Amino acid sequence: MLDITKQSLSELIKNIKNKKLSSTEVTKAFVERSEKSKELNAYVTEDFSAAIDKAKKFDENPNLDLKLPGIPMAVKDLFCTKNVKTTAGSKILNNFIPTYESTVTQNIWNEGAILLGKLNCDEFAMGSSNETSFFGCVQNPIDKDLVPGGSSGGSSSAVAAQLTPITIGTDTGGSIRQPASFTGIVGLKPTYGSCSRYGIVAFASSLDQAGPMAQNVRDCALLHEVISSYDEKDSTSIDFKRNNYVRELTNNIKGKKIGIPKEYRVDAMPKEIEDLWKKGIDYVKDCGAEIIDISLPHTNYALPTYYIVAPAEASSNLARYDGVKYGFRADGENLIDMYEKTRSEGFGAEVQRRIMIGTYVLSSGYYDAYYLKAQKVRKLIKNDFDEAYKKVDAILTPSTPSSAFKIGEKTNDPVSMYLNDIFTVPVNLAGLPGISIPAGHDAKGYPLGLQIIGKAFDEQNILNIAYAMEEKINFKNKITDWWIK
Amino acid sequence: MSKDKSDYLINRKDNQYEVVIGLEVHAQVTSESKLFSTSSTKFGAEPNTQVSLVDAALPGMLPVINEYCVKQAIKTGIGLKAKINKRSVFDRKNYFYADLPQGYQISQFKDPIVGEGKVILDMPHGQKEVGIERLHLEQDAGKSIHDLDPKNTFVDLNRSGVALMEIVSKPDLRSPGEVNAYVKKLRSIMRYLGTCDGNMQEGSLRADVNVSVRKKGSKEFGTRCEIKNVNSIKFMQMAIEYEANRQVDLIEDGQYIDQETRLFDTKKNETRSMRSKEDAHDYRYFPDPDLLPLEVSDDFIEKLKLEIPELPDEKKKRFIEKFKVSPYEATILVSDYETSNYFENVIKKSDVKLATNWIIGELFAALNEKSLEITESPISAGNLSKLINLIKDGTISGKIAKTVFEHMMEGDKDPKKIVEEKGLKQESDPKALEALIDKVIDDNREKATEYKSGKVKLFGFFVGQVMKVSGGKANPQLVNEILKKKL
Numbered sequence: 001m002l003d004i005t006k007q008s009l010s011e012l013i014k015n016i017k018n019k020k021l022s023s024t025e026v027t028k029a030f031v032e033r034s035e036k037s038k039e040l041n042a043y044v045t046e047d048f049s050a051a052i053d054k055a056k057k058f059d060e061n062p063n064l065d066l067k068l069p070g071i072p073m074a075v076k077d078l079f080c081t082k083n084v085k086t087t088a089g090s091k092i093l094n095n096f097i098p099t100y101e102s103t104v105t106q107n108i109w110n111e112g113a114i115l116l117g118k119l120n121c122d123e124f125a126m127g128s129s130n131e132t133s134f135f136g137c138v139q140n141p142i143d144k145d146l147v148p149g150g151s152s153g154g155s156s157s158a159v160a161a162q163l164t165p166i167t168i169g170t171d172t173g174g175s176i177r178q179p180a181s182f183t184g185i186v187g188l189k190p191t192y193g194s195c196s197r198y199g200i201v202a203f204a205s206s207l208d209q210a211g212p213m214a215q216n217v218r219d220c221a222l223l224h225e226v227i228s229s230y231d232e233k234d235s236t237s238i239d240f241k242r243n244n245y246v247r248e249l250t251n252n253i254k255g256k257k258i259g260i261p262k263e264y265r266v267d268a269m270p271k272e273i274e275d276l277w278k279k280g281i282d283y284v285k286d287c288g289a290e291i292i293d294i295s296l297p298h299t300n301y302a303l304p305t306y307y308i309v310a311p312a313e314a315s316s317n318l319a320r321y322d323g324v325k326y327g328f329r330a331d332g333e334n335l336i337d338m339y340e341k342t343r344s345e346g347f348g349a350e351v352q353r354r355i356m357i358g359t360y361v362l363s364s365g366y367y368d369a370y371y372l373k374a375q376k377v378r379k380l381i382k383n384d385f386d387e388a389y390k391k392v393d394a395i396l397t398p399s400t401p402s403s404a405f406k407i408g409e410k411t412n413d414p415v416s417m418y419l420n421d422i423f424t425v426p427v428n429l430a431g432l433p434g435i436s437i438p439a440g441h442d443a444k445g446y447p448l449g450l451q452i453i454g455k456a457f458d459e460q461n462i463l464n465i466a467y468a469m470e471e472k473i474n475f476k477n478k479i480t481d482w483w484i485k
Numbered sequence: 486m487s488k489d490k491s492d493y494l495i496n497r498k499d500n501q502y503e504v505v506i507g508l509e510v511h512a513q514v515t516s517e518s519k520l521f522s523t524s525s526t527k528f529g530a531e532p533n534t535q536v537s538l539v540d541a542a543l544p545g546m547l548p549v550i551n552e553y554c555v556k557q558a559i560k561t562g563i564g565l566k567a568k569i570n571k572r573s574v575f576d577r578k579n580y581f582y583a584d585l586p587q588g589y590q591i592s593q594f595k596d597p598i599v600g601e602g603k604v605i606l607d608m609p610h611g612q613k614e615v616g617i618e619r620l621h622l623e624q625d626a627g628k629s630i631h632d633l634d635p636k637n638t639f640v641d642l643n644r645s646g647v648a649l650m651e652i653v654s655k656p657d658l659r660s661p662g663e664v665n666a667y668v669k670k671l672r673s674i675m676r677y678l679g680t681c682d683g684n685m686q687e688g689s690l691r692a693d694v695n696v697s698v699r700k701k702g703s704k705e706f707g708t709r710c711e712i713k714n715v716n717s718i719k720f721m722q723m724a725i726e727y728e729a730n731r732q733v734d735l736i737e738d739g740q741y742i743d744q745e746t747r748l749f750d751t752k753k754n755e756t757r758s759m760r761s762k763e764d765a766h767d768y769r770y771f772p773d774p775d776l777l778p779l780e781v782s783d784d785f786i787e788k789l790k791l792e793i794p795e796l797p798d799e800k801k802k803r804f805i806e807k808f809k810v811s812p813y814e815a816t817i818l819v820s821d822y823e824t825s826n827y828f829e830n831v832i833k834k835s836d837v838k839l840a841t842n843w844i845i846g847e848l849f850a851a852l853n854e855k856s857l858e859i860t861e862s863p864i865s866a867g868n869l870s871k872l873i874n875l876i877k878d879g880t881i882s883g884k885i886a887k888t889v890f891e892h893m894m895e896g897d898k899d900p901k902k903i904v905e906e907k908g909l910k911q912e913s914d915p916k917a918l919e920a921l922i923d924k925v926i927d928d929n930r931e932k933a934t935e936y937k938s939g940k941v942k943l944f945g946f947f948v949g950q951v952m953k954v955s956g957g958k959a960n961p962q963l964v965n966e967i968l969k970k971k972l
Binding site: 232363 | 541542543546547548550579583586589638770771775
């Protein structure tokens with residue numbers, strides 16, 4: 001049998017159900033590999049001994065009817081986990097232990113999975129390289145000193161390096177799809193309202209969405225099936241009929257109309273990305289789908305719109321971290337002094353930058369020019385997609401304008417960093433589902449991803465397209481375990 | 486607006502100033518649970534025992550609107566004859582304070598749930614209409630307690646997230662008297678509706694008072710000051726009186742009034758500057774992305790209309806038309822729901838005129854003396870009704886009735902039993918009365934002779950004597966008749 005940690009989620013489930021593997025064996029294997037992989041800095045909090053205990057308990061009386069029977073899983077440290085420290089990658093929550101569980105993680109444990117630990121991420125999910133985390137940079141297993149993307153950088157690194165069979169991230173502007181693309185894995189951002197935001201540390205409420213990150217499309221579909229649920233505790237959760245995403249998964253996409261938006265051919269896009277996109281078009285054609293050129297005319301405005309809306313919401317969402325009730329508190333002469341010191345010392349530079357941008361765009365006198373206008377543009381961006389979907393079933397684009405870059409390469413140039421999200425951000429603004437799949441390598445051997453964007457609630461369709469393409473692409477991640485001595 | 490003859494004016498030398506007042510009333514919604522969480526709203530619990538994860542703003546916690554509070558706000562809107570907005574939006578009002586866990590208050594800024602309406606005041610000089618600008622729903626903050634420790638402030642989050650209705654009046658009020666009538670009327674309407682208990686001691690009703698002055702006859706408004714968070718009608722009136730005079734003095738002195746927020750110091754009876762317009766917070770309002778716009782259907786509103794009881798204005802009209810009580814009496818009887826209810830229960834089986842007099846007179850005085858509400862009255866409506874019937878059918882005199890009433894106040898006893906036990910029944914037997922009168926005349930032979938010789942004033946003396954001898958029980962009408970014959 002294949003090395004346990006090299007198996008996909010689906011294989012592990014099969015082997016546990018066939019009693020070829022116990023949950024304890026599987027959990028121990030991932031714990032051991034995680035222990036040997038500390039250099040990646042993927043974990044913020046390890047919960048390994050508890051995980052092994054839970055696995056043993058599972059094996060005593062295994063319920064094999066569950067969808068994730070005894071499967072160990074580490075999750076992004078933005079999900080509140082009961083009695084397990086939850087930091088959001090920030091000093092300000094360095095000592096925060098929730099007494100409650102997020103709906104998404106609860107759904108996962110309800111299906112038999114076991115928490116391995118909490119994965120590193122950009123502070124409050126604000127970043128595209130995992131470099132804003134208070135707990136340090138995460139290494140991309142593809143190559144040393146390469147960023148794993150962000151904000152779900154610990155998650156992408158952990159799945160690519162096989163420290164966890166599968167994981168969940170959150171995606172506000174690309175935080176699942178971009179790191180998935182940088183590490184050669186699959187990442188799905190579901191439709192806004194598909195997964196409950198209850199218990200997820202908020203960044204930008206109207207954009208945040210949890211989603212699965214996996215080694216392949218089938219695993220991704222399975223985890224999506226588990227985490228997507230209507231939740232009364234989240235007023236923006238949507239009560240729609242959810243598919244049985246795995247059972248309905250098919251590689252038959254004959255006759256599907258795939259749109260190619262011309263506006264995504266951005267200036268200075270590397271030829272490698274251009275070529276990858278062309279290859280992607282050929283793959284879907286091979287699968288019998290029809291290619292249709294489309295226009296999403298307001299694409300250019302997506303990034304500036306995002307960098308108004310997201311910081312505005314963040315500036316308000318992060319007001320609760322004031323040192324009064326929980327988390328880090330700095331001593332101060334008086335209340336205001338305590339606030340100022342707590343927030344200056346507790347938040348990192350990128351978070352402070354975004355709070356300031358957000359505060360500015362909401363200020364009286366600027367609100368109409370920035371926030372209100374951004375909301376109007378957001379509507380136009382959504383209308384673009386609505387128009388396009390009258391003609392096509394899904395849209396194919398690159399996931400990112402480049403492959404992974406080196407740690408430190410872009411830290412002093414926030415705008416260049418923000419440009420990483422250029423292909424992913426419109427999807428969040430329009431509330432649509434998008435999936436990134438590994439589709440090839442650049443000259444350096446770094447993975448590159450393609451994104452398939454779907455209609456709202458049409459995750460099944462983009463999963464199917466991704467599934468069909470995956471078969472054609474037959475991507476193999478080039479990982480040498482360089483960090484294991 | 487109807488004619489305003491209130492003439493509350495401030496005089497200085499040759500100038501007369503009119504006072505212009507607008508109120509922002511914060512009324513706590515009567516509801517078991519908070520606006521966006523399921524915690525209890527019960528008053529008086531131990532600090533921080535009614536706080537959910539949402540109320541304490543823990544990471545990842547989300548607000549979920551309490552439908553009951555929405556219904557209550559719409560009902561109140563209907564009671565204020567106001568426009569109900571089928572689509573309203575919750576906004577975040579951002580500011581930092583220790584008792585505001587989220588760092589923002591969820592409120593409604595641009596699109597409130599209720600639009601323009603009106604309230605009718607019954608003033609001594611006639612009716613006055615006060616415009617309502619809007620009503621919106623918002624969360625209350627927690628409470629900071631500064632006096633438990635010399636160095637630290639304590640925070641109690643029990644109130645955090647409790648639903649409030651902010652009811653904003655137009656600047657239509659012109660005197661402390663009108664403010665008194667306005668707040669009482671608003672309170673009365675909400676109590677009829679069951680949407681706010683109006684309990685000012687428990688902080689269920691507070692107001693921010695906007696005051697400006699202008700020379701009489703002027704059409705333009707003066708610069709206003711806002712007096713924050715005044716929690717009794719008496720203090721509102723005192724604050725307005727002080728503030729209006731302060732502003733007039735400034736103008737008379739050739740100075741300008743700064744638009745500012747002020748506090749009313751109840752101990753010193755003065756208002757003090759809290760912050761100027763320049764220091765005003767920038768609340769950075771924006772729609773709360775955790776909540777979808779609130780949309781209600783016509784059907785939802787129509788169903789709520791069916792739940793609206795008869796309100797004070799309509800009830801007053803009915804009392805005047807049906808029971809022929811005076812407008813003055815009707816205003817008092819409908820002023821709160823419980824009183825009107827009590828009244829209607831009493832008159833089910835007894836005379837309206839007597840009932841009105843007994844309730845407004847004796848009962849109110851007695852309750853007032855004991856500081857009791859009508860709901861705490863020791864005398865039930867049924868027993869008051871019986872007492873009135875005993876007067877009406879001549880069993881007891883009005884005077885004896887007062888004695889019986891006093892006994893009833895000590896505990897809700899059947900007045901018939903009191904009359905029997907104490908032997909207070911009126912003597913109406915002519916034979917018994919004749920005997921009594923004969924004895925009185927006999928005992929006062931000289932006076933009887935004087936009367937007969939023309940000193941008619943002495944008739945009253947004889948009536949008094951008969952009543953005295955009978956222990957007040959003699960039927961006064963019969964005594965009169967028999968005495969006239971006998972003398």
